[in-house]
Amino acid sequence: MIVATGYLSLLMAGFLSLVLVLASWLYRDQEAPVVSCVLSLSFTMTMVSFLALMVSFIRSDFSVMAVVLHSAITTPLIYKISAVWSHHEGSMLLWLLLMTTYNFIVGKQKLPWVQKRFVLIIQGIMTALFVAFTALVSNPFRRLEPVALDGHDLNPLLQDYSVIFHPPILYAGLQALSVVFSFSLAIILTHHHIKDQILKAMRKWTLASIALLTIGIGLGSFWAYYELGWGGWWFWDPVENISLLPWLAAIALLHTLKAHIAQASLKRWTLFLALIGYVSVLMGILLVRSGLLISVHGFAQDEERALALLVLVSCICIPAITLFAVSFKDLEKGRLLSGMNQPWLLMLQSIIFTLAAAVLLLGITYPLLASVILEKTVTVGAEFYQATILPILLSAIFLLGIVPFMRKDGMDVDLLKRFALPGILLVAVSILVFLWIQEAPFYRNMAFLSVMTGMWVLVMTVMRLIKLRAQKQVLSHGMWIAHCGVAALLVCIGLEKGWTNEEIFALKPGQSMLVQDIQITLKNIDRRAKDNYVAETAELEVYNKSSRHILKPEKRTYIPAHKMTSESAMCSYPWGMYYVTMGDSYDDGALSFRFSFHPMVWGIWLSALIIALGTIMSWVQKKRLAKTFSKR
Amino acid sequence: MTTLAQKRKLQRFWLVAILIMSLAGVVGLVLNALAKKISYFYYPSDVIPKDRTVRLGGLVSEGSLIKIAHEQSRYVQFNIEDENHQKIMVRYKGLLPDLFREGQGIIAEGKLLDDGVFEARQILAKHDENYLPLEIAQKIKAKGLWKVSQSAQP
CATH class of the missing domain: 2.40.50.140 (Nucleic acid-binding proteins)
Structure with missing residues (x-):
């Protein structure tokens, strides 16, 4: 009964999106009440559908295929709930829920109907397409006959708190770009003068998207760090890289939007970037969910699904890009950029970010191209990206250090003079040290460059912030905070990548050994049965002269899933983290361990949070920003 | 006195110049990395x-x-x-x-x-997401219930 209701409301939501398209099309002149009525109805329908699937999971209804495959009687309640969006079919439902939620919010926004109408039409068409895809090709409510007695349990690796929130936050960020996409298309379609209202709404959605994506990607990386047990937080895996594409595009867009709002320049470039954001999201969906990429994570492969996805994605992307190309000449031209000022820098930044995204895309798809064209199987890994993406992004971030001297009308020479000394000192020291450590391996040189670039931006930005405080000027603090976050992120990444140390060793119970001035003792091994798994826990004592820590890495055998996972143990020391993973046991009773020191690794996620915080602050400050514009 | 059209032209020149320069740099980096930094x-x-x-x-x-x-x-x-x-x-x-x-x-x-x-x-x-042991997967497949996805195949 519940399952049937869920499926029916899913279909209803699709039907209602078509009604939305029709209603927005018919009411040309004025917004009719029926539109907001349809919007809230379709939101309710997807909500009902989503809740129906959730109830099936909570009640362990093993007549539903998805429940059998991703849940079990013994699965803890919280993971029964998160299992709803931890697999392909259910996550599509979450995707739809977010889509209709955003449609509803757009409906509530005060915007000129001429353009809002088109936004709703485009959103309606996309929602209908996604409903069709979900209902026809990846139906989460598919029945199983005969009913199974127990399920296969959720993948143990996904039974973790950070993965509960990772998909919803990431999807919320990705989906926000769909609204930006529709705004851009609506502007192109209406050929109208772009009103500030629309631009500010676009800016809001872009900011929301960046904040959510930053947190979502950060959570994913945090999960990979402590759950996969490899001791890394970014593996340059295609699926991970794909999540960066929309993030880079959204950041580039945010900066051109600023130039657009402030100086009415970069108009067509802004519209293009707004399209590209969601196009990259859709491409990501296609590549990740079709199994086209060779990845260590991601979804299972299915040819039928791949084909359907290809059709879905082309149905949205090809008309959009064609429309942009066809109407490019007719679009309103932006005002001229004059001299070396802020918009110039903003444009440069967006170009570099777009190039970085392009190279990333090349790296992701190169194995695919190589297998088709060269008939060779290749892997593009960390080394490739370190030699390409990193220098590109470093040059963009280096420019961040100049931002404090930039005004809308040119360089702030007074400020430049005052900041010159520390800046020159910093650059000189970096060059000297760099020449001195030339012999170091490539990755360490890159790491050093990252640290110094980060420091450069940090020093310049913080000095500017202090000056702002002294002058009691409160101009977009959010931006400065986000920039500090980016700089801090770079510093921490550099330190972690350049100076992480790893040791592999084996210990018998009671044995101890010295690893780089740290004494490690295996105290005890303990076996214990929990809810749906049996745990084997080692107790390691780590003694580093000043402090004593107990680390408890664990190996779990999940019973319904017949699967093993390792739980790494970690603890912080003032400048980083110790990280230990337990491996197999040897015949002589020794257990193998991998022990590593990660300098400043927690700073990476902290910086991501700072970036998100700065972005959110920029959003809140929107009103103040508007006032300064009106004063101008 | 330069006209607006001339200004626009000049600006487009600079824009194109910067684009070409950064593109050349990026292409150089990428080609170098493709030659040396990928594994087969x-x-x-x-x-x-x-x-x-x-x-x-x-x-x-x-x-x-x-x-x-x-x-x-x-x-x-x-x-x-x-x-x-x-x-x-x-x-x-x-x-x-x-x-x-x-x-x-x-x-x-x-x-x-x-x-x-x-x-x-x-x-x-x-x-x-589907990490079933192969035997179990084959059983489900034999019943025609589920299309087995390939896992761990490069």
Whole structure:
């Protein structure tokens, strides 16, 4: 009964999106009440559908295929709930829920109907397409006959708190770009003068998207760090890289939007970037969910699904890009950029970010191209990206250090003079040290460059912030905070990548050994049965002269899933983290361990949070920003 | 007095110049990296070059996993085979991934040594949402209930 209701409301939501398209099309002149009525109805329908699937999971209804495959009687309640969006079919439902939620919010926004109408039409068409895809090709409510007695349990690796929130936050960020996409298309379609209202709404959605994506990607990386047990937080895996594409595009867009709002320049470039954001999201969906990429994570492969996805994605992307190309000449031209000022820098930044995204895309798809064209199987890994993406992004971030001297009308020479000394000192020291450590391996040189670039931006930005405080000027603090976050992120990444140390060793119970001035003792091994798994826990004592820590890495055998996972143990020391993973046991009773020191690794996620915080602050400050514009 | 059109032209010139310069830089970086920084994937039946880091993929042969524990060095050793039953011995000093099992598909990243042993610096096993043991998956498939997805196939 519940399952049937869920499926029916899913279909209803699709039907209602078509009604939305029709209603927005018919009411040309004025917004009719029926539109907001349809919007809230379709939101309710997807909500009902989503809740129906959730109830099936909570009640362990093993007549539903998805429940059998991703849940079990013994699965803890919280993971029964998160299992709803931890697999392909259910996550599509979450995707739809977010889509209709955003449609509803757009409906509530005060915007000129001429353009809002088109936004709703485009959103309606996309929602209908996604409903069709979900209902026809990846139906989460598919029945199983005969009913199974127990399920296969959720993948143990996904039974973790950070993965509960990772998909919803990431999807919320990705989906926000769909609204930006529709705004851009609506502007192109209406050929109208772009009103500030629309631009500010676009800016809001872009900011929301960046904040959510930053947190979502950060959570994913945090999960990979402590759950996969490899001791890394970014593996340059295609699926991970794909999540960066929309993030880079959204950041580039945010900066051109600023130039657009402030100086009415970069108009067509802004519209293009707004399209590209969601196009990259859709491409990501296609590549990740079709199994086209060779990845260590991601979804299972299915040819039928791949084909359907290809059709879905082309149905949205090809008309959009064609429309942009066809109407490019007719679009309103932006005002001229004059001299070396802020918009110039903003444009440069967006170009570099777009190039970085392009190279990333090349790296992701190169194995695919190589297998088709060269008939060779290749892997593009960390080394490739370190030699390409990193220098590109470093040059963009280096420019961040100049931002404090930039005004809308040119360089702030007074400020430049005052900041010159520390800046020159910093650059000189970096060059000297760099020449001195030339012999170091490539990755360490890159790491050093990252640290110094980060420091450069940090020093310049913080000095500017202090000056702002002294002058009691409160101009977009959010931006400065986000920039500090980016700089801090770079510093921490550099330190972690350049100076992480790893040791592999084996210990018998009671044995101890010295690893780089740290004494490690295996105290005890303990076996214990929990809810749906049996745990084997080692107790390691780590003694580093000043402090004593107990680390408890664990190996779990999940019973319904017949699967093993390792739980790494970690603890912080003032400048980083110790990280230990337990491996197999040897015949002589020794257990193998991998022990590593990660300098400043927690700073990476902290910086991501700072970036998100700065972005959110920029959003809140929107009103103040508007006032300064009106004063101008 | 320059006209607006001229200004626009000048600006477009600078824009194009910057674009071309940064594009050239990026293309240079990418070509260099493509030549030197990517690794090729081989099966045990392929001819594997010895001088560079490559990825070796296949199934872990049944019964081939040995753990060797000397006082000084400990490592694991196993064979990787492909459909032609060609085998290569792999030696690895690190920790095996949790999904590592005999009969399971894996990827080893490392170098082929002169003695024909592949020294791995990293072992990868795939994790995806459907991680059923093959036998169970086949049973479901036999009933025509579920299309089995491939896991751990490179």
